[in-house]
Amino acid sequence: MPSVIDRSPVQIAVSSGGASPVLARLLRARLETMIPASYGKLADFVASFRDKVKQRFSFDERRRFWESVLQGPIAEMLLSGHTQAATKALEDLIGQKKALGQKYGEVYLVGGGPGDPDLLTFRALRLMQQADVVLYDRLVSPGVLDLVRREAERIYVGKEPTHHPVPQGEINQLLIRLAKEGKRVLRLKGGDPFLFGRGGEEIETLMDEGITFQVVPGITAAVGTSAYAGIPLTHRDYAQSCIFVTGHLKDDSMDLNWEALAQPHQTLVIYMGLRGLPVISRELIQHGMPPDKPAALVQKATTSDQRVLVGTLETLPGIVEAADIKLSSIIIIGDVVSLHEKLAWFTVVK
Amino acid sequence: MPSVIDRSPVQIAVSSGGASPVLARLLRARLETMIPASYGKLADFVASFRDKVKQRFSFDERRRFWESVLQGPIAEMLLSGHTQAATKALEDLIGQKKALGQKYGEVYLVGGGPGDPDLLTFRALRLMQQADVVLYDRLVSPGVLDLVRREAERIYVGKEPTHHPVPQGEINQLLIRLAKEGKRVLRLKGGDPFLFGRGGEEIETLMDEGITFQVVPGITAAVGTSAYAGIPLTHRDYAQSCIFVTGHLKDDSMDLNWEALAQPHQTLVIYMGLRGLPVISRELIQHGMPPDKPAALVQKATTSDQRVLVGTLETLPGIVEAADIKLSSIIIIGDVVSLHEKLAWFTVVK
Numbered sequence: 216m217p218s219v220i221d222r223s224p225v226q227i228a229v230s231s232g233g234a235s236p237v238l239a240r241l242l243r244a245r246l247e248t249m250i251p252a253s254y255g256k257l258a259d260f261v262a263s264f265r266d267k268v269k270q271r272f273s274f275d276e277r278r279r280f281w282e283s284v285l286q287g288p289i290a291e292m293l294l295s296g297h298t299q300a301a302t303k304a305l306e307d308l309i310g311q312k313k314a315l316g317q318k319y320g321e322v323y324l325v326g327g328g329p330g331d332p333d334l335l336t337f338r339a340l341r342l343m344q345q346a347d348v349v350l351y352d353r354l355v356s357p358g359v360l361d362l363v364r365r366e367a368e369r370i371y372v373g374k375e376p377t378h379h380p381v382p383q384g385e386i387n388q389l390l391i392r393l394a395k396e397g398k399r400v401l402r403l404k405g406g407d408p409f410l411f412g413r414g415g416e417e418i419e420t421l422m423d424e425g426i427t428f429q430v431v432p433g434i435t436a437a438v439g440t441s442a443y444a445g446i447p448l449t450h451r452d453y454a455q456s457c458i459f460v461t462g463h464l465k466d467d468s469m470d471l472n473w474e475a476l477a478q479p480h481q482t483l484v485i486y487m488g489l490r491g492l493p494v495i496s497r498e499l500i501q502h503g504m505p506p507d508k509p510a511a512l513v514q515k516a517t518t519s520d521q522r523v524l525v526g527t528l529e530t531l532p533g534i535v536e537a538a539d540i541k542l543s544s545i546i547i548i549g550d551v552v553s554l555h556e557k558l559a560w561f562t563v564v565k
Numbered sequence: 566m567p568s569v570i571d572r573s574p575v576q577i578a579v580s581s582g583g584a585s586p587v588l589a590r591l592l593r594a595r596l597e598t599m600i601p602a603s604y605g606k607l608a609d610f611v612a613s614f615r616d617k618v619k620q621r622f623s624f625d626e627r628r629r630f631w632e633s634v635l636q637g638p639i640a641e642m643l644l645s646g647h648t649q650a651a652t653k654a655l656e657d658l659i660g661q662k663k664a665l666g667q668k669y670g671e672v673y674l675v676g677g678g679p680g681d682p683d684l685l686t687f688r689a690l691r692l693m694q695q696a697d698v699v700l701y702d703r704l705v706s707p708g709v710l711d712l713v714r715r716e717a718e719r720i721y722v723g724k725e726p727t728h729h730p731v732p733q734g735e736i737n738q739l740l741i742r743l744a745k746e747g748k749r750v751l752r753l754k755g756g757d758p759f760l761f762g763r764g765g766e767e768i769e770t771l772m773d774e775g776i777t778f779q780v781v782p783g784i785t786a787a788v789g790t791s792a793y794a795g796i797p798l799t800h801r802d803y804a805q806s807c808i809f810v811t812g813h814l815k816d817d818s819m820d821l822n823w824e825a826l827a828q829p830h831q832t833l834v835i836y837m838g839l840r841g842l843p844v845i846s847r848e849l850i851q852h853g854m855p856p857d858k859p860a861a862l863v864q865k866a867t868t869s870d871q872r873v874l875v876g877t878l879e880t881l882p883g884i885v886e887a888a889d890i891k892l893s894s895i896i897i898i899g900d901v902v903s904l905h906e907k908l909a910w911f912t913v914v915k
Contacts, residue, residue, distance in 0.1 A: 294683075296869075296911045326792075333688040334782065336678075340687075407788050410807065415797030415904060422907050429910055432684065432792035434782050438757050442676075442782035447765030449809075455820075456810040457760065458831075459799075470805075475825040481808075554765060557772050560779055 257285070260293050260301065267309055284308070288321050288399065288427065291345075295429040320394035322421055324414050326407040326433015330356040330543075331517040334439060338431050346401035348393055350386065354405025354543060356518060363403070383413065387420040394426045405543070407435040411461055411486050435459075437484040440516035440545040444523045445558030453550035454482040462488025462495055462546065469494055477504040482549035489544050493532045499548070504528055509552035514544045517561075525555055607635070610643055610651065617659055632695065634658065670697070670748040672740055672771055674764050676757040676783015680706040680893075681867035684789060688781050696751035698743055700736065704755025704893060706868060713753070733763065737770040744776045755893070757785040761811055761836050787834040790866035790895040794873045795908030803900035804832040812838025812845055812896065819844055827854040832899035839894050843882045849898070854878055859902035864894045867911075875905055 261281070272280055284290060284305065292301035323342040328334040335343075340362060343349070348368040351360060363369065370389070372381040381389075386402075393400045408414030408430060421428050437459055441448045448457045460471055462485040469491055476483055477499050488495055492512070500506050506529035514522040520542065526534045528548060611631065622630055634640060634655060643651040673692045678684040685693075690712060693699070698718040701710060713719065720739070722731040731739075736752075743750045758764030758780060771778050787809060791798045798807045810821060812835040819841055826833055827849050838845055842862070850856050856879035864872040870892065876884045878898060 299912065328686070329782075331688075333691075334686045336684045336686055336784065337690075338681075338683040341683075407784075407792070409791045409797040409799070410788060411799050413801070415800040415901070415908065418908060419904070427910075430792040430795070430908075432679075432784050432788045434686065434757075434784060435788055438760060438782045438785055438788075441759045442757070442780040445780070447759040449759070449761050450765040451763070456808060456822075458806060458808040460806040472806075472828055472830075475828050475831075478822055478825050480822075481825075551765070554769070558765065558768060558780075560777075 257290055257293055261285070264305060264309070271309055280308075291321065291342075291399075291429075292427065294341075297427070297429075300427070320397045320426070321399055322390055322394050322418070322426055322428040323399070323401045323431065324408045324418055324428060325401055325403050325431040326412070326435075327351075327355045327359045327403050327405055328434040329406060329436045329439025329443075329517045330358070330515060331439070331443075332356070332358040332362055334434050334517060335359060335362070336431065336433070339433065342401055342431065343403070345399060347398040349401045349403055350389065351403040352405070355403050356405070358518070360403070363401070367401075383416060387417055390417060390421060391424050391426065394421070395424075404433070405436070406439075407433045410435045410459065436486060436516065436543070436545050437547075440513045440547070443517045443521060443561040444511065444513045444547075444555055445560055446511060446513075446547055446555050447551050447558070448482050448484065448547075450551050450554065453480075453554075455480055457482040457484060459484045459486065461486045462491040464491040464494065467494070469498070471498070473498045473502040477502040482547060482551050485546040485548070488546045489535070489540060492535055492546065495546070496528055496532050499528055504548075508548060509550060510546065510548040511552045511555060512540065512544050512546050514540050515542050516545060521561065523555065523559070525552060607640060607643055610648075610655075611635070614655060614659070621659055630658075670744040670746065670750060671777040671779075672744050672768070673749070673751045673779055673781065674758045674768055675751055675753050675781040676762070676785075677701075677705045677709045677753050677755055678784040679756060679786045679789025679793075679867045680708070680865060681789070681793075682706070682708040682712055684784050684867060685709060685712070686781065686783070689783065692751055692779075692781065693753070695749060697748040699751045699753055700739065701753040702755070705753050706755070708868070710753070713751070717751075733766060737767055740767060740771060741774050741776065744771070745774075754783070755786070756789075757783045760785045760809065786836060786866065786893070786895050787897075790863045790897070793867045793871060793911045794861065794863045794897075794905055795910055796861060796863075796897055796905050797901050797908070798832050798834065798897075800901050800904065803904075804830055806831040807834060808832070809834045809836065811836045812841040814841040814844065817844070819848070821848070823848045823852040827852040832897060832901050835896040835898070838896045839885070839890060842885055842896065845896070846878055846882050849878055854898075858898060859900060860896065860898040861902045861905060862890065862894050862896050864890050865892050866895060871911065873905065873909070875902060 268277055268280060289301050289304045292304065323346065325339050325342055327339065343363045346364060346367050348370065349363050350370045350372050352371070353373040372386050390400055390402060402417060404412045404414065406412060414430065418428050418430070437448065449455060458476065458481055460476065462469060485495060506527060508528040510528045510531040511523060511525045512531060512535050514520065522540070524531070524534050524538055618627055618630060639651050639654045673696065675689050675692055677689065693713045696714060696717050698720065699713050700720045700722050703723040722736050740750055740752060752767060754762045754764065756762060764780065768778050768780070787798065799805060808826065808831055810826065812819060835845060856877060858878040859875070860878045860881040861873060861875045862881060862885050864870065872890070874881070874884050874888055
């Protein structure tokens with residue numbers, strides 16, 4: 216099949232008759248999503264070096280030179296705001312008169328969002344499309360992983376709630392080694408890398424080694440869940456603040472500040488709380504939260520496997536147990552949960 | 566920042582001088598990887614129904630008809646290879662003259678993210694490209710607003726920290742009225758609509774009127790700030806939870822649960838806390854938080870106006886006052902702030 220690119224949106228529109236403006240606009244919308252807004256900056260940067268490069272290189276050399284620059288880390292430095300570093304690297308490169316090739320590797324720490332690939336950011340997808348190697352784990356949805364460049368090497372460093380197939384220290388070392396080999400390494404995480412993503416721990420070691428990196432925020436699971444389950448995290452009438460914790464069980468208990476969590480007028484969001492839900496429910500009630508406080512567990516929010524189970528602080532553990540939930544889930548406790556009935560708009564039809 | 570979209574790849578190439586053919590080609594190659602090859606098939610499919618649709622529908626109806634087809638399950642069927650099913654579904658649809666039953670328009674409640682247009686989600690941009698009218702406020706960045714469909718009507722319902730030019734109730738009524746006129750109404754918010762965005766309040770009234778809506782989560786300001794300032798919100802060694810509040814001043818005080826906020830081992834994020842910072846600092850210290858707790862204020866995170874001011878709970882108010890900060894800002898208080906020095910990667914060069 217011929218690539219659609221060989222036909223401009225205008226040509227497609229003409230051939231499609233009555234639907235032409237619509238199809239052309241849809242295509243344009245799709246194209247717009249694909250071009251980073253900062254490409255203009257890149258064009259200006261390139262223009263500012265035109266004369267220097269022309270003096271130094273032959274016509275053929277110039278083509279190769281710009282290819283290596285525009286597809287490589289220098290362009291990415293610039294697009295991610297490292298203007299000085301990009302300028303210096305380009306000047307070095309012109310001085311050395313050799314193609315940079317892959318001398319500098321770098322690491323992209325990227326949030327893959329809550330599951331629906333439609334909730335990826337432009338920046339995330341762009342980096343996914345130019346990575347040489349991708350390290351991902353269990354919390355990255357298959358639909359998101361599908362959008363990684365086909366040629367990229369994929370390394371599963373999956374994390375299960377109960378055991379880590381690849382220990383954190385090894386992941387850190389792997390990132391360093393790959394970057395030092397000159398690769399563009401994408402560390403892809405579910406949700407956001409800096410909110411229960413251990414992203415801080417991973418890039419701290421990179422920094423020690425002087426490796427360039429950038430961090431791309433993602434829609435964190437709580438926020439994606441909130442939107443797709445119709446449960447606002449804050450609401451003037453119900454909750455003026457919101458607290459995020461992990462409900463990771465250690466020896467059947469949790470090291471949480473229950474008293475602070477049981478406060479009124481706030482929404483409590485618990486990541487990784489499925490197994491610990493009975494403990495959470497018991498402790499919060501013991502620390503003064505009303506047993507009839509609305510509570511919900513949302514499985515695989517934003518995907519076609521989304522399920523929303525609603526009950527109270529007291530009844531939710533039983534409801535969840537009966538429903539045989541096993542997958543990634545978010546627990547939301549607070550009066551805002553009562554809005555779900557009214558605000559639910561995302562329905563999954565199998 | 567002007568949208569690059571207004572400049573074609575060719576224009577960009579021209580302005581970039583020596584690198585022009587390379588840059589143009591790279592852009593084109595990038596686009597090719599992004600557009601499903603099957604879009605050509607979709608165009609042909611649409612063309613084959615052109616005459617039938619033209620006979621049956623008026624000009625305005627046709628636009629609406631094709632939009633509903635091209636964005637809905639029929640297009641999905643076709644793109645996924647179910648040509649016969651798609652053909653049958655489209656014939657049914659023309660026969661019923663349905664799908665136009667959009668007597669009411671609909672409302673998209675969309676999170677525009679923290680500022681950098683590169684952090685919009687695909688879904689957000691797609692809806693921005695098909696809206697008839699857009700209601701936006703002060704917290705939506707100009708770069709994001711630039712990406713709204715050019716033909717869309719734009720209505721500013723700006724909210725300032727101290728006064729609301731358009732009262733909330735009027736915004737709600739406006740959304741209802743526009744949707745009832747049959748428009749596709751996009752309510753565009755900075756950050757995420759359900760986390761200090763009052764999105765819940767706005768769509769509650771829509772629901773009462775039976776108006777269709779969807780909610781698109783956005784990167785909330787705290788998460789964008791965290792990534793671009795190099796301050797993880799959680800970190801094994803420093804903070805196992807994170808609490809989000811607003812620091813909105815009422816009569817020089819704030820109705821916050823200071824004791825809960827002053828707890829250790831958590832990160833405290835304050836939205837809209839610039840004016841109240843002296844009060845926040847004083848109250849937290851009075852409620853037992855150490856005066857030397859690391860604290861940062863980040864102005865306009867993720868944009869070229871980003872500034873990160875770092876101090877302690879005690880010193881930050883003075884640092885901020887001296888720096889003459891006036892724009893959207895996020896305050897982060899907690900030990901994770903000490904990581905900024907090490908993890909900052911996004912530098913703005915003017």
